[in-house]
Amino acid sequence: MLDDELQKAVAKAGVGGYQRHVLLCIGPSCCTPEAGAATWEALKQRLKDTNLTAGPNACYRSKVGCLRICCHGPTMVVYPEGTWYHGMTADRIPRFVQEHLIDGKPIAEWVFAKNPLSDAGR
Secondary structure (H helix, E strand, O other): OOOHHHHHHHHHHOOOOOOEEEEEEOOOOOOOHHHHHHHHHHHHHHHHHOOOOOOOOOEEEEEEOOOOOOOOOOOEEEEOOOEEEOOOOHHHHHHHHHHHHHOOOOOHHHEEEEOOOOOOOO
16 A cells, blocks of 8 residues: 555646656767757647646656666657667657657658567566
8 A cells, every 4th residue: 555645646647647757878988968858848848838748648758867778869768569769869859759659650761679568568
């Protein structure tokens, strides 16, 4: 049983209501910390601007220090489809949000790997 503090944190974050989870490596190995931070800020703002922070197409986002692909960053992975992106600078974020998160079409020229999660455990 969750305690009150944890239940409130889960409710506030909307855990359980997300369709996708975007993890963005903000460096410093795959990119400069400045490029990582700029991409993170662009992602946060674009998700807010497109109403993807809540509702039926809600997308959770997390910044991470390393996705273990330490080149051609910032590196990003989108789950549950497991689409891995390279070179995700701030200027790429609007197209990524529109095409992948809204239209459901990954941007092939930026994808370098795929590792979808199975339905097991759902």
